[in-house]
Amino acid sequence: MNILEGEGITKHFGxxxxxxxxxxxxxxxxxxGLIGPNGSGKTTLINIVGGNIKPDKGRIQFEGMDIIGxxxxxICRLGISRTYQVVQPFAGMTVRETVVAGTMxxxxxxxxxxxxxxxxxxxxxxxxxxxxxxxxxxxxTVADLKKLELAKALSGDPKVLxxxxxxxxxxxxxxxxxxxxxxxxxxxxxxxxxxxxxxxxVMGISDRIMVLHQGSLMATGTPQEIIRNESVIQAYLGEKYxxxxxxxxxxxxxxxxxx
Amino acid sequence: xxxxxxxxxxxxxxxxxxxxxxxxxIFMYAVLAESTNILMGFTGLxxxxxxxxFGMGAYLTAILMGNGIPFFLAMMIGAVICFLFTLAIGxxxxxxxxxxxxxxxxxxxxxxxxxATNLDVTGGGSGLNIAPLQLPEVQHVYLFFYFLMFLxxxxxxxxTFFISKSRMGYALRAIKANEEGAKSIGINSPLFKMLAxxxxxxxxxxxxxxxxxxMTYIDPPGVFDIVIAVKFIIMILVxxxxxxxxxxxxxxxxxxxxxxxWSKFLVFHLTILGGIIVLVIIFMPKGFIWFYRKRFTLxxxxxxxxxxxx
Numbered sequence: 311m312n313i314l315e316g317e318g319i320t321k322h323f324g325x326x327x328x329x330x331x332x333x334x335x336x337x338x339x340x341x342x343g344l345i346g347p348n349g350s351g352k353t354t355l356i357n358i359v360g361g362n363i364k365p366d367k368g369r370i371q372f373e374g375m376d377i378i379g380x381x382x383x384x385i386c387r388l389g390i391s392r393t394y395q396v397v398q399p400f401a402g403m404t405v406r407e408t409v410v411a412g413t414m415x416x417x418x419x420x421x422x423x424x425x426x427x428x429x430x431x432x433x434x435x436x437x438x439x440x441x442x443x444x445x446x447x448x449x450x451t452v453a454d455l456k457k458l459e460l461a462k463a464l465s466g467d468p469k470v471l472x473x474x475x476x477x478x479x480x481x482x483x484x485x486x487x488x489x490x491x492x493x494x495x496x497x498x499x500x501x502x503x504x505x506x507x508x509x510x511x512v513m514g515i516s517d518r519i520m521v522l523h524q525g526s527l528m529a530t531g532t533p534q535e536i537i538r539n540e541s542v543i544q545a546y547l548g549e550k551y552x553x554x555x556x557x558x559x560x561x562x563x564x565x566x567x568x569x
Numbered sequence: 570x571x572x573x574x575x576x577x578x579x580x581x582x583x584x585x586x587x588x589x590x591x592x593x594x595i596f597m598y599a600v601l602a603e604s605t606n607i608l609m610g611f612t613g614l615x616x617x618x619x620x621x622x623f624g625m626g627a628y629l630t631a632i633l634m635g636n637g638i639p640f641f642l643a644m645m646i647g648a649v650i651c652f653l654f655t656l657a658i659g660x661x662x663x664x665x666x667x668x669x670x671x672x673x674x675x676x677x678x679x680x681x682x683x684x685a686t687n688l689d690v691t692g693g694g695s696g697l698n699i700a701p702l703q704l705p706e707v708q709h710v711y712l713f714f715y716f717l718m719f720l721x722x723x724x725x726x727x728x729t730f731f732i733s734k735s736r737m738g739y740a741l742r743a744i745k746a747n748e749e750g751a752k753s754i755g756i757n758s759p760l761f762k763m764l765a766x767x768x769x770x771x772x773x774x775x776x777x778x779x780x781x782x783x784m785t786y787i788d789p790p791g792v793f794d795i796v797i798a799v800k801f802i803i804m805i806l807v808x809x810x811x812x813x814x815x816x817x818x819x820x821x822x823x824x825x826x827x828x829x830x831w832s833k834f835l836v837f838h839l840t841i842l843g844g845i846i847v848l849v850i851i852f853m854p855k856g857f858i859w860f861y862r863k864r865f866t867l868x869x870x871x872x873x874x875x876x877x878x879x
Contacts, residue, residue, distance in 0.1 A: 360753065386755035398750030400743050411739040415755030421736065447746075466755050 312371075313338045313501050314359070314390070314470055319368035321354055328354040329365065330525040336470065341492070341502045343516030343533075345509075347545060350522040352505045353395055356474050359503070360392040361385040372470070389417040391468035393459040395475045395505075399447035405458055406443040409433050409465045416466020430465060437461045437491065453484050464495065471495065473504040477511050489515050513537070521545070581715050589711045593783070595824045596718035597776055601797070602804040602816035603725045604772035607732060608765045609802070610811035611741035614663070618674030620798035621681050622651040622770040626777025627792045628685055631697045634782070640702075644778035651774030652767045659763040675795065682793035696788030699781055714783045721779070722817075725772050729813050732768070741765055745811075807849050809856025818857045 314336040321329040328351045336342050344352050357363040359370060361382040370377050377385055386392075400408045409430040413420045420426035434440045437457045442450065447458060456476050463471055477488050489511050496502055506512035512519065513533045520530040523545045529536060536542055581589045605619050629647030634640060662673045685691045704710050732738050740761045743751040748758050781787050800823065801816075808819025826845060831838045849857075 362749070362753075381757075382749075382752040383755050383757045386753060392753055394750070394753070398747045398753070400746035400750060402746055403742055407739065407742075411743045411751075411756070412754040414736045414739055417755070419736075419755070423734075462750070462754050 311338050312336065313373060314503070315371045316355075316359070317369045317371075319355065319358060319365050319370070321351075321358060321363065321365045327525045329358065329522075332368070332522070332527050334520055334527070334530070336501050336503055337517075339496065339499065339501055340517040341496055341504060341515055343512040343519040344503065344505045344522065345507075345512055345519060345536075346522035346528075349524075351525040352522055353474055354525075355522070356392065356472050356503070356505055359385075360390065360472055383415070386416055386466050386468075387419075389467075389469035390472065391416065391463035391466045391470075392472035393456075393463045393474055393476055395478070397455045397459045398462075399450070399455055399458060401446075401448045403447055404444050405439055405447060405450070405461075406430055406434065408447055408458060409461050412462045412465025413467075417469070418467035429467075433461050433465050436464065436494070438487075452479050453481075456480065456488070460491070468500060470501045470503065473502060473506075475505055475507060477506055477508045480508075485511055577719060581712055586708065586711050589715050591824070591828055593711070593715045593718050595821055596715075596722045597780065598801055598804060598824055599817045599820035600718070600722050600725045600776050601773060601801040602808070602820045603722075603729055603813075604769040604776075605801055606805050606810065606816045607729055607769045607772075608762075609805055610816070611733070611738065611745060612762055612765055613745040614666075614762065614766075615671045615802060616674045616766065616769070617671040617795070617798050617802065618676070618678030619769065619773055619801075620793060620795060621674070621678035622655075622773035623777040623780070623797060624678075624685065624789070624793040625651050625654065625681060626774030627781035627787045628691055628697070628777075629774070630778035631699045631781045631787055632690060634699055635697070640778075640782055644775060644782070647778045648771045648774035651777075652771040655767040655770040656763060659766055660759065663759060663762045663766065678793060678795065678798070682789050685793065686789045691789075694789065696786060696791070697781075699785050699787070701785040702782065714779065717779055718776075721772070721775055726813065726817070728768065728772070732765075733813060737761060737764065742811075803846060805856075807846065807853075807856055809858030812856070812858045815856045815858040822857065 312335045316332060316334045319329050319332040320327070332355060334342075344355065346352050354363065358365045361377070361380050361384065364379060368378070372388055372390060375388070377388065377390075380388075400411070403411070410426045413426045413429040413433070420429050431440070434443060437460050439454065439457050439461060442454060447455075450458060456479070460473075460476060473492070477485050480488060485508055492502060492504070492515055504512060504516065516533055518530065519533055519536045521528040521536060521539075521542050528545060529539045529542050531539070577592070580592065601623065605616060609615050626644070626647045629650055630640070630643045633643035633646055638646070658677060662670065662677070665673050686694050691697060702710050702713060704713065732741075740751065740756045740758075743754070743756055744758045744761060752758055777792065780792070801820070804819035804823050805816045806819070807822060808817065809815025827838070827842050830841045830845075834841055
């Protein structure tokens with residue numbers, strides 16, 4: 311069953327077409343990876359789903375309900391939470407206060423302080439921030455800020471989680487941790503739409519992957535299909551490399567995975 | 570805290586009428602500062618035109634009392650109208666940010682002032698007289714306003730305290746830190762900003778009503794005076810924006826010092842007062858409350874220098 315479905319999404323910024331007639335869907339409980347070179351329109355698509363940007367054309371349905379034109383806070387309450395590529399900490403609030411604020415709103419708002427605190431504690435334990443509860447958000451390290459960003463999104467008890475490059479800037483070890491965490495979140499029943507540049511991560515955890523190129527949808531498929539797709543290889547590594555690949559058919563998949 | 574409370578309750582019975590009036594003034598400004606702090610301190614929006622609710626409260630109370638409505642009811646109706654008025658104008662104005670918001674509120678304030686100056690029912694530019702409070706002794710009138718202002722002050726502090734601990738308080742602080750991020754965790758930011766502003770308008774309107782009854786005469790330049798708004802914004806900054814005790818300390822400090830400076834240096838008082846405010850802002854940029862939380866030390870001063878605040 312499709313929990314989220316987009317049809318014909320088009321967005322222009324002046325003369326630039328950031329998203330051109332994109333169709334996509336998310337099955338309930340899956341992890342859908344979204345990849346593409348810089349400037350291919352990935353974040354624009356996430357912003358459109360999250361309600362931050364209104365598309366020029368197209369429809370998005372969440373559980374059969376049209377969500378285009380709804381404000382970000384409406385969308386969050388319906389059950390779509392997101393993280394930002396550039397983290398958005400609440401300066402002046404501690405880690406716990408930030409997450410408590412999240413649990414008080416979102417899909418399943420906790421109206422009593424005690425319940426909000428308990429929910430916040432669970433979320434902080436899930437993302438391994440339980441030791442930093444009283445630190446101010448602006449004083450955290452990059453890795454912890456990313457965790458806080460994730461905790462904020464999870465605190466709203468989402469059905470669909472939009473992750474916009476949560477793993478950028480992490481060390482390999484932290485990336486492994488983040489991958490395990492993403493899988494754990496999926497296991498709890500959350501559908502995940504993840505934008506990621508770290509190929510190892512996105513190939514490793516996604517059930518399906520869609521590739522954007524210059525604003526258009528170039529390919530959709532399982533990770534195995536995607537790394538064999540010639541136009542994808544061409545877009546990522548250039549025409550020359552693709553030709554070379556055609557000659558020596560072996561080991562093509564590994565090359566992409568490693569990049 | 571309880572000591573201060575007891576002291577303030579007993580104070581008017583031991584001092585002269587002059588001091589009672591001065592403290593009534595301080596309470597008035599403390600409420601204005603604290604109620605504006607609900608918006609300014611929690612969300613970071615600076616409503617320079619908030620004095621409009623003071624004027625509206627004063628005029629509405631005066632007009633309603635002129636039509637035979639008793640004072641307390643008139644005051645409440647005036648404050649509720651201020652609350653509703655904010656909800657009516659809040660949507661477009663709160664879309665603006667920073668300076669634009671400040672200027673827009675000043676625009677509203679000036680517009681309402683012009684309306685008050687040109688209508689018949691407000692007495693136009695010549696103002697309105699309000700039937701004064703009749704009590705056997707003039708001392709009792711002083712006490713009446715002293716305790717009424719004190720009561721509203723306590724009410725305001727309690728309201729601010731409960732807001733700060735509630736869902737709304739969390740929402741407002743998140744909005745202040747990062748409005749985009751706040752929206753993404755489900756916070757309806759336009760609604761919460763509007764409620765915060767309406768709450769501050771309600772309390773400011775109450776005080777306006779009391780002021781009218783206290784002064785027994787109001788005119789547009791007096792109650793729509795932008796200087797009043799600037800004054801309570803300075804009080805918030807001096808005391809500590811976004812805290813509960815800060816605006817109260819600021820109101821007490823500014824009113825008290827300006828009274829002393831004014832009585833000692835008739836000609837130079839603004840220069841001296843300005844100098845004191847500059848010094849406070851330099852050495853305590855987060856306000857007095859900061860003085861309590863973080864000792865007034867050389868390292869604290871250096872931190873300010875490093876952060877470019879001095």
